[in-house]
Amino acid sequence: xxxxxxxxxxxxxxxxxxxxxxxxxxxxxxxxxxxxxxxxxxxxxxxxxxxxxxxxxxxxxxxxxxxxxxxxxxxxxxxxxxxxxxxxxxxxxxxxxxxxxxxxxxxxxxxxxxxxxxxxxxxxxxxxxxxxxxxxxxxxxxxxxxxxxxxxxxxxxxxxxxxxxxxxxxxxxxxxxxxxxxxxxxxxxxxxxxxxxxxxxxxxxxxxxxxxxxxxxxxxxxxxxxxxxxxxxxxxxxxxxxxxxxxxxxxxxxxxxxxxxxxxxx
Amino acid sequence: xxxxxxxxxxxxxxxxxxxxxxxxxxxxxxxxxxxxxxxxxxxxxxxxxxxxxxxxxxxxxxxxxxxxxxxxxxxxxxxxxxxxxxxxxxxxxxxxxxxxxxxxxxxxxxxxxxxxxxxxxxxxxxxxxxxxxxxxxxxxxxxxxxxxxxxxxxxxxxxxxxxxxxxxxxxxxxxxxxxxxxxxxxxxxxxxxxxxxxxxxxxxxxxxxxxxxxxxxxxxxxxxxxxxxxxxxxxxxxxxxxxxxxxxxxxxxxxxxxxxxxxxxxxxxxxxxxxxxxxxxx
Numbered sequence: 001x002x003x004x005x006x007x008x009x010x011x012x013x014x015x016x017x018x019x020x021x022x023x024x025x026x027x028x029x030x031x032x033x034x035x036x037x038x039x040x041x042x043x044x045x046x047x048x049x050x051x052x053x054x055x056x057x058x059x060x061x062x063x064x065x066x067x068x069x070x071x072x073x074x075x076x077x078x079x080x081x082x083x084x085x086x087x088x089x090x091x092x093x094x095x096x097x098x099x100x101x102x103x104x105x106x107x108x109x110x111x112x113x114x115x116x117x118x119x120x121x122x123x124x125x126x127x128x129x130x131x132x133x134x135x136x137x138x139x140x141x142x143x144x145x146x147x148x149x150x151x152x153x154x155x156x157x158x159x160x161x162x163x164x165x166x167x168x169x170x171x172x173x174x175x176x177x178x179x180x181x182x183x184x185x186x187x188x189x190x191x192x193x194x195x196x197x198x199x200x201x202x203x204x205x206x207x208x209x210x211x212x213x214x215x216x217x218x219x220x221x222x223x224x225x226x227x228x229x230x231x232x233x234x235x236x237x238x239x240x241x242x243x244x245x246x247x248x249x250x251x252x253x254x255x256x257x258x259x260x261x262x263x264x265x266x
Numbered sequence: 267x268x269x270x271x272x273x274x275x276x277x278x279x280x281x282x283x284x285x286x287x288x289x290x291x292x293x294x295x296x297x298x299x300x301x302x303x304x305x306x307x308x309x310x311x312x313x314x315x316x317x318x319x320x321x322x323x324x325x326x327x328x329x330x331x332x333x334x335x336x337x338x339x340x341x342x343x344x345x346x347x348x349x350x351x352x353x354x355x356x357x358x359x360x361x362x363x364x365x366x367x368x369x370x371x372x373x374x375x376x377x378x379x380x381x382x383x384x385x386x387x388x389x390x391x392x393x394x395x396x397x398x399x400x401x402x403x404x405x406x407x408x409x410x411x412x413x414x415x416x417x418x419x420x421x422x423x424x425x426x427x428x429x430x431x432x433x434x435x436x437x438x439x440x441x442x443x444x445x446x447x448x449x450x451x452x453x454x455x456x457x458x459x460x461x462x463x464x465x466x467x468x469x470x471x472x473x474x475x476x477x478x479x480x481x482x483x484x485x486x487x488x489x490x491x492x493x494x495x496x497x498x499x500x501x502x503x504x505x506x507x508x509x510x511x512x513x514x515x516x517x518x519x520x521x522x523x524x525x526x527x528x529x530x531x532x533x534x535x536x537x538x539x540x541x542x543x544x545x546x547x548x
Binding site for chain 1: 326328345346348350351352354356358359360362371372374375376419420423
């Protein structure tokens with residue numbers, strides 16, 4: 001019966017992903033927010049709560065004058081540097097902690113300690129040591145992201161059952177083959193979760209740190225906009241902060257997740 | 267009739283004077299001897315806690331015997347031995363690979379070329395009756411089909427000894443009977459030595475040439491039963507025959523006797539708990 005090609009074809013049909021144009025309530029999420037904003041803004045003078053189009057215009061001016069680029073570039077380099085370092089470090093520490101009980105016992109209390117301290121609390125110290133600039137921000141970003149990432153990746157390695165590993169061993173997998181063909185793919189969902197968690201932590205810390213100790217960046221834009229009473233600039237900064245996050249989500253995490261969501265969630 | 271070219275054949279598995287204990291405290295086997303003939307189908311039964319899992323771990327080389335040896339055609343067994351195939355109780359398939367890629371896994375580890383390994387995998391994939399399901403992800407397959415993939419994955423390595431750890435224990439009774447017949451058909455074609463562990467008496471009788479009843483540790487083998495059920499076996503005829511019932515009756519009595527050998531002292535119970543902990547942490 002299982003060899004029956006018709007049965008196979010039927011299940012194949014079910015198996016295939018249905019791609020249809022389907023209505024979704026998510027279409028209303030952002031438009032409804034904009035509507036609330038616009039209605040609220042009618043109740044305030046424009047210099048206190050500007051309208052959507054005022055902020056759009058502000059953005060246009062920043063782009064045309066070219067003033068926006070140093071800020072975008074600054075934040076971009078800092079997140080790449082800080083989050084990038086966090087990825088490398090957490091992959092190494094996470095996997096080692098997953099494999100080695102001693103290292104796990106050693107590092108977990110440290111992770112807990114660092115996670116108990118809001119990362120922005122490190123900013124003043126970094127400022128004293130490294131001054132205003134990339135190094136300070138990158139270190140704050142690193143501290144905030146790396147700890148939850150290590151714990152998540154470690155959990156990912158620990159949840160791999162010894163049965164899966166044994167099955168691979170009796171199929172002749174050697175040490176490095178076990179790592180490449182079993183441990184890595186089996187922990188991929190957790191690695192992606194770690195990336196997401198790490199990025200959201202890193203991005204928050206980055207914006208906060210820029211508001212304290214930077215000469216450029218989207219956080220700086222919001223901070224300075226507030227100081228000079230320019231509500232348009234503040235809101236533009238906020239929109240950019242959200243947009244940046246959204247781009248990372250769409251361009252980085254979704255594609256990775258797509259790779260395993262079928263076997264994990266089906 | 268099975269064609270000679272498909273036949274893999276079986277090899278002699280020997281357990282000589284095997285001693286094993288957990289941490290030197292709880293003795294499981296004290297001088298276990300077992301000689302599995304080439305191409306024989308040996309069923310192993312026993313109530314839970316009698317050391318079935320320990321035995322398989324020893325046979326696959328995951329545990330080292332303290333004394334004595336487990337040898338396959340005269341060589342000590344290691345888990346990576348290509349002559350050894352292992353079908354696990356829960357399907358331990360890799361969910362990130364498709365069904366056929368799972369079957370190819372071992373061949374890929376050996377470094378076999380893509381076309382060659384696909385061809386070999388396809389052969390065993392068809393043999394277990396999964397044709398048409400090659401590209402399915404594991405989560406899309408039913409429990410019975412997953413165990414077919416599991417079996418094909420072990421067979422693709424063309425092992426001469428197949429260790430099966432309650433492979434159909436999680437399946438419903440009807441699927442299990444189908445799988446039993448499929449297994450016998452495949453075994454008849456390939457001719458491997460099979461060591462089949464189960465807690466199901468009917469299954470053990472239906473499949474095996476000999477049935478080994480394990481006793482409570484550190485006893486080793488309680489009884490070895492030679493089956494004279496004719497082959498090829500056929501569900502409705504074999505399962506309802508006089509002899510089948512005779513074997514079943516005697517095995518039920520054996521199991522009852524083994525089960526009655528309860529741990530007596532508090533010390534023994536403490537040791538049993540300790541062993542459970544070691545097995546789980548492993």
